[in-house]
Amino acid sequence: MTNYMKLELAAISENEGFARSAVAAFALTLNPSLTELSDIKTAVSEAVTNCVVHAYKGGENACVIIECRAEKTEAGGILHIAIADRGCGIEDVDKALTPFFTTLSDEERSGMGFTIMQTFMHEFSVESAKGKGTTVRMCKKIGMPETEKERLNA
Numbered sequence: 692m693t694n695y696m697k698l699e700l701a702a703i704s705e706n707e708g709f710a711r712s713a714v715a716a717f718a719l720t721l722n723p724s725l726t727e728l729s730d731i732k733t734a735v736s737e738a739v740t741n742c743v744v745h746a747y748k749g750g751e752n753a754c755v756i757i758e759c760r761a762e763k764t765e766a767g768g769i770l771h772i773a774i775a776d777r778g779c780g781i782e783d784v785d786k787a788l789t790p791f792f793t794t795l796s797d798e799e800r801s802g803m804g805f806t807i808m809q810t811f812m813h814e815f816s817v818e819s820a821k822g823k824g825t826t827v828r829m830c831k832k833i834g835m836p837e838t839e840k841e842r843l844n845a
């Protein structure tokens with residue numbers, strides 16, 4: 692059976708640490724290394740932060756929905772993560788994925804969140820609809836020898 696979890700929480704900055712730790716705790720079923728765990732935490736943090744700071748702009752009913760699936764493979768495992776909001780959506784996803792692109796340049800944002808997620812995870816995609824929300828999907832291959840990772844990346 693595939694192990695999974697679903698989590699819905701308020702899109703507020705106080706919940707960023709909880710979301711990051713919850714996904715990391717779930718990932719433990721796949722026996723990740725400390726580096727793999729830290730990569731997962733970093734990527735989840737960036738995705739949840741985006742829901743908090745960009746998706747709702749202070750509106751009501753701000754929520755983040757996190758779904759994870761742990762797939763055991765012969766060589767190790769694959770952690771699938773989807774992080775979704777029901778917020779404003781992204782006008783131009785390709786542009787948003789460009790390193791250093793940010794719509795909040797006057798604040799402390801650097802426009803590197805999506806780039807960080809892509810760097811730390813093995814698969815990454817963004818689906819967004821204006822006025823409906825955004826879903827970020829990511830995969831992390833865990834405990835695999837480098838050759839196996841290359842085969843799966845091919």
Ligand SMILES: Nc1ncnc2c1ncn2[C@@H]1O[C@H](COP(=O)(O)OP(=O)(O)OP(=O)(O)O)[C@@H](O)[C@H]1O
Nearest residue numbers: 741742745746787793794800801802803804805825
């Ligand atoms: N969940 C979201 N809802 C709406 N817009 C988003 C969402 N996530 C990202 N964006 C848009 O994509 C842009 C790029 O996101 P990214 O995370 O790469 O950078 P940032 O959040 O602006 O800065 P940083 O992550 O470095 O603090 C954001 O500035 C924002 O306009």
Ligand SMILES: [Mg+2]
Nearest residue numbers: 737741804805
């Ligand atoms: Mg960001």
